[in-house]
Amino acid sequence: MATSVPFDLPAAQLEGKVAFITGASRGLGAGLAARLAEHGVQLGLCARHEPERPRGSEAITRAVDVTDVAHLERFADAVAETLGPIDLWINNAGIIDPMGPLRDLEPDHIQQALAVNIGGVITGTQIFIDRSADAPPSRRALINISSGAASSVYEGWSVYGASKAAVDQLTRVVAAEEPGLVCHSVAPGVVDTPMQTFIREQDAETFPAIDRFVDIHEQGAWNSPAWIADHLLGILAGTLAPGSVVYRVPDEPRT
Numbered sequence: 301m302a303t304s305v306p307f308d309l310p311a312a313q314l315e316g317k318v319a320f321i322t323g324a325s326r327g328l329g330a331g332l333a334a335r336l337a338e339h340g341v342q343l344g345l346c347a348r349h350e351p352e353r354p355r356g357s358e359a360i361t362r363a364v365d366v367t368d369v370a371h372l373e374r375f376a377d378a379v380a381e382t383l384g385p386i387d388l389w390i391n392n393a394g395i396i397d398p399m400g401p402l403r404d405l406e407p408d409h410i411q412q413a414l415a416v417n418i419g420g421v422i423t424g425t426q427i428f429i430d431r432s433a434d435a436p437p438s439r440r441a442l443i444n445i446s447s448g449a450a451s452s453v454y455e456g457w458s459v460y461g462a463s464k465a466a467v468d469q470l471t472r473v474v475a476a477e478e479p480g481l482v483c484h485s486v487a488p489g490v491v492d493t494p495m496q497t498f499i500r501e502q503d504a505e506t507f508p509a510i511d512r513f514v515d516i517h518e519q520g521a522w523n524s525p526a527w528i529a530d531h532l533l534g535i536l537a538g539t540l541a542p543g544s545v546v547y548r549v550p551d552e553p554r555t
């Protein structure tokens with residue numbers, strides 16, 4: 301059972317809302333989908349591998365690569381046609397590869413990471429802004445999933461950290477340009493996902509801070525996807541108002 305959040309999640313306001321999540325086939329995206337479904341939020345879910353439908357709410361799923369602009373647009377339209385206008389758009393898809401000192405990284409791998417972590421977020425953001433302009437007035441929220449690596453220096457994560465810093469700045473500018481949308485770049489904290497397993501598989505030469513993440517794993521000091529999802533729903537409902545566009549989900553209290 302997830303820890304209760306210290307703000308209201310008004311059921312009547314959230315039930316039946318429509319959320320779109322990229323990167324929902326595993327990890328944080330799949331966990332967000334499961335929790336949103338528990339709150340009665342309808343879902344459009346995509347990743348390169350077609351996500352599973354969570355129990356408890358209506359969901360449309362599709363295999364879509366976020367670097368394929370036309371495909372992402374078509375899927376967003378299909379979701380809105382079937383479920384209604386999208387209220388909450390979560391650009392969650394992201395990759396941490398390539399890891400290691402920048403001098404050792406392959407240019408093709410770097411370009412692929414930028415295409416997903418920045419390009420995919422820019423595309424998703426544009427699609428949501430464009431579709432929101434045609435939808436009936438309502439409180440709508442854009443969430444771009446960032447990382448503490450946007451501002452902390454982790455050797456071995458130059459490309460990943462730079463891509464997340466770009467996501468933060470993109471979101472700040474979009475928040476200024478689109479006063480009708482609630483926009484936040486959200487660092488979720490550390491979450492127990494396949495990405496974290498991959499991080500722990502690296503050697504200290506590739507990723508010198510590996511011990512920090514091994515310790516978090518051993519202590520189970522994670523933020524759960526449900527805790528993070530509830531913060532995103534608080535932002536959508538307006539019962540949680542982060543003081544800035546860039547927001548770090550607080551650490552989940554451990555019982």
Ligand SMILES: NC(=O)c1ccc[n+]([C@@H]2O[C@H](COP(=O)([O-])OP(=O)(O)OC[C@H]3O[C@@H](n4cnc5c(N)ncnc54)[C@H](OP(=O)(O)O)[C@@H]3O)[C@@H](O)[C@H]2O)c1
Binds near residue numbers: 346392393445491
């Ligand atoms: N886990 C953490 O501790 C942590 C901390 C801070 C920030 N984050 C951020 O949280 C987000 C989710 O991370 P995670 O830990 O859940 O990672 P993960 O376990 O590796 O899952 C990543 C998800 O993104 C999808 N994806 C990757 N490339 C894609 C593409 N080109 N098009 C569509 N979907 C794609 C993957 O599905 P397919 O392979 O099926 O495409 C998968 O569903 C990322 O943005 C990550 O940077 C995670």
